[in-house]
Amino acid sequence: MAESKIKRLQTTKLMKKVMADHFYELDAAMKAGSPKIAWCTSVGPAELLRAMGFLVYFPENHAAILGATRLATEYIPVANAIGYSPEICSYLTADIGAYLKGFTPLSKAYEGIESIPKPDVLVYNTNQCRDVKDWFEWYAKRWNVPCLGIESYVNVGEVTETHVAGIAGQMKKLAEDLTAVTGNRLDMDKLAEVVDMSRKCSDLWRDVLEMAANKPTPLTFFDGTIHMGPAVVMRGTQVAIDYYETLLDELRQWVKDGVAAVEGEKYRVYWEGMPIWGKLRENAELFLRLKTAVVASTYCNSWIFSALDGKDPWNSMARAYTELFIVRDDDYKEEYFLKMKEIFDFDGIIFHDARTCPNNSNCRYGLPQRFQEKTGVPFVTIDGDLNDLRCYSEEQAITKIEAFIEQLGERK
Amino acid sequence: MAADLFAGIDVGSTTTKAAIIDRDGRLLAEAVDKSGYDFAGAADRVFAAALAAGNLERQRVGKVVSTGYGRRNVAFADESRTEIFCHATGAYFHFPEALTIIDIGGQDNKIIRVNAQGERETFAMNRKCAAGTGAFIEEIAYRLGLELGELNAMAEKSEHEVSIGSFCTVFSCTEILGLLRRGAKPEDIVKGVFRSVVKRVIEMDTIAGKVVLTGGVVAYNPIIATMMAEMLDGQEVVIAPHPQVVGAFGAALTASRL
Structure with missing residues (x-):
C-alpha cells in the first residue's frame, strides 16, 4: 500500500494520551467503586453529571471506536438476532452486540482494561434521537441501575422561552433524581464552574474548526472527527480546554506557515451527515487525491454549545442542548448551511444518507434540492452508514464523489 | 502514420465497451464484451475487437480515455473519467x-x-x-x-x-x-x-x-x-x-x- 499523504498534527499524540487517561480513569473508578460512573449521551447533560461528581462515559464514543476499527459490522448482527433491527441505530446494535460477545476495543487499545465501565446511572437526552434511550434502557435493565433522562423537543424552529423552561425544568428534576444515586446534593457553584469550562471548551473547539475558513485549510473534516474526542468526552474539564489551546496554537502555526491539509487544494466541500467510521482513512485519501478539502461538517460542529453560561446554568444548558442543529426544523437547517457557506466558502455539499441514522441524514425531505435551488450550491448524496459497512458500496461512493468533483471542475 | 483517431473504453460492471472516433466525433468502430473477472483483459479484448471491426490500425489511435467501474484497470488509457461524465458528454454530443x-x-x-x-x-x-x-x-x-x-x-x-x-x-x-x-x-x-x-x-x-x-x-x-x-x-x-x-x-x- 502506498504511503499515506495525510498530514498529522503533532497534537494528535497528545490526544491519544488524553483519551487513554480518560478510559483508565473510568476503569479505575469502576474497579474501586468510586467515584460513581454515569453514562451519558454525546449531547446529553454532561455538565450536570460532572458537577455532581460523576465520571462520565459516552457509549457513542465507544460505538464509534467499534466503527473506526471496522469491528462494528461483526457485532451488529448479534444485536439484530435479539430483535434490534438492522434498520435502527448501528451505534446501538454494534455496542450491544459487542457487549453480548464480551468484546470491547478498549481492551485492545489500553492494556489492563477488560471491559467497558459499568454505570451507576445512565442519563440520556433524546435531543438527537429516541434510539439512545432504547440503548441505555437495555443496559439499565441488564445491570439493574437507574436510567434517567431528558425528553427533548424535535423539529424546533425558533428556540423559545417555553422550550427552554421545559428542558430546564427536566434538568432540575434530573438533578434531584441523581442526588438519590450519589447521595450528594448539587453544588450550584460547582455547576456554574463546570458550565463555564464547558463553554470555554466549546469556544475553543469552534475556533479550531473555523481555522478551516483559511485557504488552504490546515484541517479537514476527517481531522475533525479525530480531534473532536475531548470536546465530546471531556467537555467541562480543564483537560479539554488545555487540549484545544494546544491544538489551536499548532493550527495557527500551520496557517502562518502556509501548511495545507490538502496539497494543491482546488475544491472545498461541506460534509453533511455522519462520518463513515470504517472508511475514514480511505475517504480522507480519496479527497486528497481529488485535491478537495472537506472543510467543514455539521457533525463536528455538533459539540459547539455557544449558549452555555455559568451565570445562568439551567436555562443556558437547556438552550444549548435545544438549539443544536439536529433538534431543528429544515428552515433553520437551510439558514445554517448558508451561514456555513459564508464562513467556509465551499463549492458544494456532500450529503451522507446514513441508512441507520435518519436524524443525521438530512437529504430525505428535499432539503438538498431546496438549498440548491435557492443558492445554486450543488450537492451529491452518498449512501452509506456510520457503522454498518453492509450498507455501503465503496465503488459507488467513489464514483459519485469523483463525478461530483468533476462537476465542480466544469463550473470553475 | 500520424495518430488521427481517439478511443474510449468503458469497463462496466457487466459489459466492457470500446468506441473509436475520428476528430469530428464520428463513431468508426465499437465493440462490446463481458467484463467478467478480468477488467484489464476485457479492456484489451474490446479495444482489439473494435480495431478489427473498423479495420483500423492501432497506431492511428492517439489518446485513450477510460471510464466505468473498471476505469483504473485500463493500463493503456491516458486518463480516466467517471461514467457520469462520459455519458453526459456522449449524449450531449448527439443532442446539444x-x-x-x-x-x-x-x-x-x-x-x-x-x-x-x-x-x-x-x-x-x-x-x-x-x-x-x-x-x-x-x-x-x-x-x-x-x-x-x-x-x-x-x-x-x-x-x-x-x-x-x-x-x-x-x-x-x-x-x-x-x-x-x-x-x-x-x-x-x-x-x-x-x-x-x-x-x-x-x-x-x-x-x-x-x-x-x-x-x-x-x-x-x-x-x-x-x-x-x-x-x-x-x-x-x-x-x-x-x-x-x-x-x-x-x-x-x-x-x-x-
Whole structure:
C-alpha cells in the first residue's frame, strides 16, 4: 500500500494520551467503586453529571471506536438476532452486540482494561434521537441501575422561552433524581464552574474548526472527527480546554506557515451527515487525491454549545442542548448551511444518507434540492452508514464523489 | 502514420465497451464484451475487437480515455473519467441542448441533468439495490426461463400487463410466482417487469427537458423508451444512437479534447 499523504498534527499524540487517561480513569473508578460512573449521551447533560461528581462515559464514543476499527459490522448482527433491527441505530446494535460477545476495543487499545465501565446511572437526552434511550434502557435493565433522562423537543424552529423552561425544568428534576444515586446534593457553584469550562471548551473547539475558513485549510473534516474526542468526552474539564489551546496554537502555526491539509487544494466541500467510521482513512485519501478539502461538517460542529453560561446554568444548558442543529426544523437547517457557506466558502455539499441514522441524514425531505435551488450550491448524496459497512458500496461512493468533483471542475 | 483517431473504453460492471472516433466525433468502430473477472483483459479484448471491426490500425489511435467501474484497470488509457461524465458528454454530443440522460446499466442506473451548455447540474444513482437495473431484468428472465433477447418482443405482444409492486428483486420474483399461479401470461409479466424498471428509474430524480436513454438495457429493449414516454406525460424520450456505447463514445470524445 502506498504511503499515506495525510498530514498529522503533532497534537494528535497528545490526544491519544488524553483519551487513554480518560478510559483508565473510568476503569479505575469502576474497579474501586468510586467515584460513581454515569453514562451519558454525546449531547446529553454532561455538565450536570460532572458537577455532581460523576465520571462520565459516552457509549457513542465507544460505538464509534467499534466503527473506526471496522469491528462494528461483526457485532451488529448479534444485536439484530435479539430483535434490534438492522434498520435502527448501528451505534446501538454494534455496542450491544459487542457487549453480548464480551468484546470491547478498549481492551485492545489500553492494556489492563477488560471491559467497558459499568454505570451507576445512565442519563440520556433524546435531543438527537429516541434510539439512545432504547440503548441505555437495555443496559439499565441488564445491570439493574437507574436510567434517567431528558425528553427533548424535535423539529424546533425558533428556540423559545417555553422550550427552554421545559428542558430546564427536566434538568432540575434530573438533578434531584441523581442526588438519590450519589447521595450528594448539587453544588450550584460547582455547576456554574463546570458550565463555564464547558463553554470555554466549546469556544475553543469552534475556533479550531473555523481555522478551516483559511485557504488552504490546515484541517479537514476527517481531522475533525479525530480531534473532536475531548470536546465530546471531556467537555467541562480543564483537560479539554488545555487540549484545544494546544491544538489551536499548532493550527495557527500551520496557517502562518502556509501548511495545507490538502496539497494543491482546488475544491472545498461541506460534509453533511455522519462520518463513515470504517472508511475514514480511505475517504480522507480519496479527497486528497481529488485535491478537495472537506472543510467543514455539521457533525463536528455538533459539540459547539455557544449558549452555555455559568451565570445562568439551567436555562443556558437547556438552550444549548435545544438549539443544536439536529433538534431543528429544515428552515433553520437551510439558514445554517448558508451561514456555513459564508464562513467556509465551499463549492458544494456532500450529503451522507446514513441508512441507520435518519436524524443525521438530512437529504430525505428535499432539503438538498431546496438549498440548491435557492443558492445554486450543488450537492451529491452518498449512501452509506456510520457503522454498518453492509450498507455501503465503496465503488459507488467513489464514483459519485469523483463525478461530483468533476462537476465542480466544469463550473470553475 | 500520424495518430488521427481517439478511443474510449468503458469497463462496466457487466459489459466492457470500446468506441473509436475520428476528430469530428464520428463513431468508426465499437465493440462490446463481458467484463467478467478480468477488467484489464476485457479492456484489451474490446479495444482489439473494435480495431478489427473498423479495420483500423492501432497506431492511428492517439489518446485513450477510460471510464466505468473498471476505469483504473485500463493500463493503456491516458486518463480516466467517471461514467457520469462520459455519458453526459456522449449524449450531449448527439443532442446539444438541456437534457436528462438516463443510463440503465447492468448494476446501476444514472440520471444526469445537463444544461443547454452541456454542464452537469445534478446527477443521481440508484441506491445500493438492483431494482430497476439490468440485473433485475436478468434475474426475472432467469426465473422465467426466458432468453434476454426475446423479452422486448414478448412485451410488445402483451394485452393485459400485470403490475409488479415490490421494490426488491427477490420479492418481485415471489410476486411473479403468485401471478403465474393465478394464470398470468408470460408476456404480460414481462411487460410488467419493464414497467417496474421504468417506475424505479423515474422515481430516482426530477426529469426535465428532453430525455435521452443510454445503456445496454434500452439497446435491447426499446419498449422501455415508449413506456417511459407514456409515463412522463408526453415528455420527449429518445434512445441515443448506439446506446450501449454512449459511455465509451463520451470517453473517446474526451480523449479527442485532451
